[in-house]
Each structure stands twice: as C-alpha cells, then as structure tokens.
Amino acid sequence: MNHNAPPSPLPLQRLSHIRPRVLSSAQLREHGVSAADAGAHCRPGGPWQQILPGVCLLHPGPPTSEERLHGALLYAGRPPAREARAVPAQPGAGEPHAPYADAMITGLAALTLHRFSSAPPLLSQDRIDVLVPRTRRLRSVGFVRLVRGAALPTPQQITGVPVAPVPRALADAVAQLTDAGAVRRLLTEAVRGGYCEPAAIVRELSYARLLALPHVVDAVDSLLAEGRAIAEDRLYRLVAEHGLPDPLWNVDLRLPGGPHLGGVDAFWPDQAVAVELDTRAPRQGLRQEDEALWSEYARKREHLERLGITVVHITPKKLRDSAEQQATVLRTALMASNDREPAAYVVVLPR
Known part of the structure; x- marks a missing residue:
C-alpha cells in the first residue's frame, strides 16, 4: 500500500x-x-x-x-x-463481539458507576482502574491502570459495562488514596447508602493488606461504629414496624450476686429472649483475636441458653436484606417461650 x-x-x-x-x-x-x-x-x-x-x-x-x-x-x-x-458483523447490530472476559472496571471509576456521590466524575479521573487476573501479560498504559487479582469477583453490569462489586472497588480505590478524609467519605457512603455491610469492606481491605495504614485504620474504626449504629437503628425499626413487643434495649445480664453474663442488644425478660447483633469484621493477620472474639460470643450464648434464655443472633446484612424473615424468627422465639421451662432469674442492668 x-x-x-x-x-x-x-x-x-x-x-x-x-x-x-x-x-x-x-x-x-x-x-x-x-x-x-x-x-x-x-x-x-x-x-x-x-x-x-x-x-x-x-x-x-x-x-x-x-x-x-x-x-x-x-x-x-x-x-x-x-x-x-469469525462471526460476521451484522449491519446495524452494533459490535459483534465484546471481548471483556477477565476484565472489569474497579477503583474510583467503578464507584462512580455505582453512583457514589463522593467519587469524582469519570471525565475528571486521569486513570481508569481495570481488574484483571494476575496471569494477564499486560502493563498499565495511557489512562489505564491495571489491578491484578488472584481471584476475580463476579462483576455487576452497569450500563453495559462489567464493574467490580462495591467492596472490591472500594479496596482498589483506597489502595491509591492517601487522604484520610477521602477514604472515610467513601467507606461511610458505602454503609450509609446501603451498598454493603462493614464486614464485607473490612474483609476486602484485609485481603489487600491495607489495614496497617494509619489513615485506613482510622477510617475503618469510624466505619465500624457507623455500621453498628445503622444496624441498631434497623433493629429498632424492625421491632416497631412488625408489631413486636418492646424489649429492653442495650442491657447487661447478670446472675443475682453472681457473675456477669454479658451484654445483649435487646431483651424480653418475660419471654427470656435476647437479641445479639453480630457486627464482627474479621481482619487478616488478627486471626487469634477473631477466634477469641468468636469464642467469647459462643461461650456467652451457651451460658445464656443453659439458663433457659433464647439468644437470637442477627447480622446487619440480614437486617438489611431480610427484615421480614428476621421478624418472623423473633416472633417465633417469643411465642415459643410458653412451651419452654421457665428461665433462671437474671438481673438486667443498663449497658
């Protein structure tokens, strides 16, 4: 030519x-x-x-x-x-093949596509992060920054674009940020906006080995406190909206003149039913502490149930995604109290 x-x-x-x-x-x-x-x-x-x-x-x-x-x-x-x-193109059919396999948008661009108000507009972002398998033989170039992963999550389709789920996109965005305020705003919006639960975010940050960074640790502490407050509010609304009797909120239980049994988030003394919100967020590298915390949860539950108190564990995710089902579980536990042996008497103190 x-x-x-x-x-x-x-x-x-x-x-x-x-x-x-x-x-x-x-x-x-x-x-x-x-x-x-x-x-x-x-x-x-x-x-x-x-x-x-x-x-x-x-x-x-x-x-x-x-x-x-x-x-x-x-x-x-x-x-x-x-x-x-080899598939021939059909006039008017758009592109015949979109080879996006093993690639998805992640990081800040993904959060923008998920409609995070705290993420900048796409055109103002110098780089677009793309998540690919670790084995892909490519390099970052131009406005594309490659993020490699051993195991890729299932992408969500947003306006025809494969996008990483919010927890993974958050971890990849945080990995590029040094501003504690920006990190805190993103994590807070993820929880307040109902995109995901704190435990899922902390898990991804842990896998990415970001929890040792001081500005990330501070943001995660705020995130967990925020997540617990939201879960407590959902529990209050669940009781009110589903016509359950009012419990005693946030109390400590103790045997008369005996040891402390532990705190619970809600307690119905007449039915001897307690609710405990499970807001644990395991962190990689802290497995012994996680196991100790879970063992403490299990010991408390076993001790209370030996005393005839039914303990209902509820996670924030279940409160968000299946409130009606959780209300049914609680109502069943309250109604079943008539068929059980009377529980041991416990002292109830404000927590």
Missing part, C-alpha cells in the same frame, strides 16, 4: 452505526477492516485515532467517558476466541 495515498472511505461508512465509537484491532478485523486501513485512518489528521495499544477511537475528537471505559476494557480484556472472531 502507498502510505501517501488517502485511506479508503469504506471503513467509515461500514462502521458508522457502532456505539460506543471505539473498537479493538480484532473487532475491526471482524468488520473487514485490515490493519493497514486502520493504521491509515489513525494517522495524524486522520478520521480515527489510536487511544490505547490495539484500540481505535472512530472519531478525531477526545473520547467520551463511555468510550474511555470501553476502550480500557478492550485493551485489558482477554482476546476473543478464534471462532468468535
């Missing part, structure tokens, strides 16, 4: 229906566009431009936020199988 000759106008006509207007080299071949034609169209002053290795933007202006997202995924995604590349 004579490189001084103008490129053929055929690709422009053939690909006018593509949205978003960004394709990989493999996809261009599916549409019958040779590498030589693509290169000619991407020359300076041409109608296209190469925004990433092997990724062409099919117009000369700056890419939109949608085009940047799809371009990043086209660069990082696993190339399509040979049989998929």
